[in-house]
Amino acid sequence: MLDLHEHPGHLLRRAQQISVSLFYDELGDELTPVQYAILGQLALHPGIDQVSLAGLAAIDTSTGATVCARLEEKGLLERRVIPHNRRQRALTITPCGTRLLEAMEAGALRLRERLLAPLSPAEQRRFMALLTKLVRENNAQSRAPLALPGAGQA
DSSP states (O other): OOOGGGOHHHHHHHHHHHHHHHHHHHHOSSSOHHHHHHHHHHHHSTTOBHHHHHHHTTOOHHHHHHHHHHHHHTTSEEEEEETTEEEEEEEEEOHHHHHHHHHHHHHHHHHHHHHHTTSOHHHHHHHHHHHHHHHHHTGGGSSSOOOOTTTTOO
């Protein structure tokens, strides 16, 4: 039987636990990591619909809807009905949301530095390249695959 500490899934789960802990250390508790991801993607894609935004953050649409509702309650994003498709909502980040993201930027950089600190600069680059490849090549296996902007559109 494979030693638990040699199983990639276990190590990825542990790395996620460590990353979340460092996230709260460096960025505080104003946003969760998922809320931060959603708000950051929204800043890059103003006016995007809620379903597409969830895809960009690689979270399921139900979670995306809940996260967007919570961010709206906090005054960090606005949701408006799309006139030609009344079932969808167009999202925009509010000025308050933009200011919060800007205030969190230094903490996000510290988070990245702390998480990768045990590795040399060359190891960091290699680790990120391999991790990116692992995620990209297994994207279709996810219950909430990353949806790239424009993918699947005619």
